[in-house]
Structure formats: C-alpha cells, structure tokens
Amino acid sequence: MNLVEQLSDSYVNWLKQKITLKELGDAVEITTPFMDRHNDYLQIYVQQKTPNKLTLSDAGYILTDLKLSGCDVFSSPKRRNILQTILNGYGVKVSTKEELFVETTIEAFPQKKHMLIQSMMTVNDMFMTSRENVQSIFLEEVDHFLLDNDIRYVENVNFTGKSGFPHTFHFAIPRSKQHPERILHALNNPTKHNSENLLFAWTETKENRRPDSKLFAVLNDSEKSIRPGIINALHEYDVQPILWSKRNQFINQLTG
Known part of the structure; x- marks a missing residue:
C-alpha cells in the first residue's frame, strides 16, 4: 500500500x-x-x-x-x-x-x-472579517489579481478524490507549452486546520491529475503573518504557498 x-x-x-x-x-x-x-x-x-x-x-x-x-x-x-x-x-x-x-x-x-x-x-x-476593517473579500481580490494580470482560469473546479469524495478548488489555470496545470486555492484565514483540510484534498485528488500538476495556496497575510509551521507543511507536500503580500513575484509562474 x-x-x-x-x-x-x-x-x-x-x-x-x-x-x-x-x-x-x-x-x-x-x-x-x-x-x-x-x-x-x-x-x-x-x-x-x-x-x-x-x-x-x-x-x-x-x-x-x-x-x-x-x-x-x-x-x-x-x-x-x-x-x-x-x-x-x-x-x-x-x-x-x-x-x-x-x-x-x-x-x-x-x-x-x-x-x-x-x-x-x-x-x-x-467572510471571517468585521465590517470595521473589511475593504473587499479575499476571494474577490484573488479573482481581480488574476484578471488584472491577464491570467486565464476556470472558477470552482471539482475533482473526485481516491476515497470517492469530491473536492472543490477555487481556480484552475490550464497547462501550456511553458507550464503545467496549476490549481489555486485561497485561504483567507490560513490556520493549521484550514491548511490540513487543503492538503488532504490535494493529496486525495493529485494522483487523478497529470503528474506535473501543481497546487498553489494563496494565503492572506494582510492582517497577520502566517505561522512558519503552515508554510513548512505546504512545502512538505509540494504545495507552493503564495503570500498575498508577495503575489506579484508569482505572476510569471501563473501566466502562459
């Protein structure tokens, strides 16, 4: 096994x-x-x-x-x-x-x-934000970022995992000659629990995708820093974290 x-x-x-x-x-x-x-x-x-x-x-x-x-x-x-x-x-x-x-x-x-x-x-x-400090919802911000940088994507893609359960990811960018298929999932509140749920969903579904498919976890660090343990766990499962504050560094990996 x-x-x-x-x-x-x-x-x-x-x-x-x-x-x-x-x-x-x-x-x-x-x-x-x-x-x-x-x-x-x-x-x-x-x-x-x-x-x-x-x-x-x-x-x-x-x-x-x-x-x-x-x-x-x-x-x-x-x-x-x-x-x-x-x-x-x-x-x-x-x-x-x-x-x-x-x-x-x-x-x-x-x-x-x-x-x-x-x-x-x-x-x-x-929606885990208060009316006093919210400017826009994080998922909408990610959507605007992709559109503003002319990144082609499909919203709300569903993949069936090995256990038979379906898993939804927020965005999928088709593969091209330069890049493999890229899956993006946004975590507005990147906690240990949320990241573990994402890692399980990806582990379950990855073998049903192309071998070079890549998952990017878009992490909202606008209000607070992300715990190193969460970043390390993502890297351990070959998931690329994208800190929202450093999103522009990944444009080349998402375009094309």
Whole structure:
C-alpha cells in the first residue's frame, strides 16, 4: 500500500470514528470532526422528506454566526454575489431562513454531506472579517489579481478524490507549452486546520491529475503573518504557498 492509499484509508477511518449522530425529533443531528473558527465542531441536520429524499442543512448556523460577528453577507450586492459563487461551486443553496442546505437521496448522502461541510468551512473562512476593517473579500481580490494580470482560469473546479469524495478548488489555470496545470486555492484565514483540510484534498485528488500538476495556496497575510509551521507543511507536500503580500513575484509562474 503506497502513501496515498494509506492517507486515504486513514482519513476515511478517522471520519467514521469521529462522526456522531443523534436523533432530535424529526431530524438527525450529525456532529462532524471539522471545526469552525471558534474551534467548535460543525454540525449538520438531516430531515427525511420522503423514503428516499433527504434535506441536509446547517440550521442557519454559519450565516447567523457571521452576522453576530459583524459580517452580514447580505449587506451588499458584492457580498451576496461572492456567497452565491462559493455555494454554486459546492451545489449548495440558501433557504429563506438563511440556512445552507442541499437536497439529496440516501445513495448520494455521503457526497452531498461532504460538499455541504466544505461549503460551510469556505463561507466561514471567506467572510471571517468585521465590517470595521473589511475593504473587499479575499476571494474577490484573488479573482481581480488574476484578471488584472491577464491570467486565464476556470472558477470552482471539482475533482473526485481516491476515497470517492469530491473536492472543490477555487481556480484552475490550464497547462501550456511553458507550464503545467496549476490549481489555486485561497485561504483567507490560513490556520493549521484550514491548511490540513487543503492538503488532504490535494493529496486525495493529485494522483487523478497529470503528474506535473501543481497546487498553489494563496494565503492572506494582510492582517497577520502566517505561522512558519503552515508554510513548512505546504512545502512538505509540494504545495507552493503564495503570500498575498508577495503575489506579484508569482505572476510569471501563473501566466502562459
């Protein structure tokens, strides 16, 4: 068994051991091993609408928590557009009660659950700013940087990993004669937990891409410096970190 298979099996076993389920009236509460910015475990709720139709939601937790922290994602058209772009990449919707949710069958439940959790973490990360200091949302800044430098890209690309779970990356730049395929993923809040999630997603999907495909992690260091341990971990897995403050140094690697 090679390293990729070992990591994949280890991750799936970890998920099975760490996920807990609890009946709550007409719903099932699922506590996942993934944490939010408060270091609380993310929870989702499953309701059975028909014998083979389920609705999965966060019960409004993510958007309500952001609003209580001073970031109302519905306060401007720009923020609403960014939220919709993020959710579209995961196949997730917003209800009239501001819940993030997906509808699925029992057969597709594992994949849909995984996509909902990914969307919750991404929305939480991208909008983790207060109204006092936010100038623009980081994902939009990365998008503008690529456009301003005439860098061709595709948004919200989905790759299926070895475990069968789909993983979404923010941008993909096609290969050319000069450069291999380049995948970019933006981390607005580069924590150990967020970087580990990204490394797992890349480890899972890399062997399904061309051997020379490269992942770039775009790290927002505008407000605080990035911990050396995060940079070292990315390098260890052959992922190229791009500090936002030094983004212009990588233009040549992203163009062409």
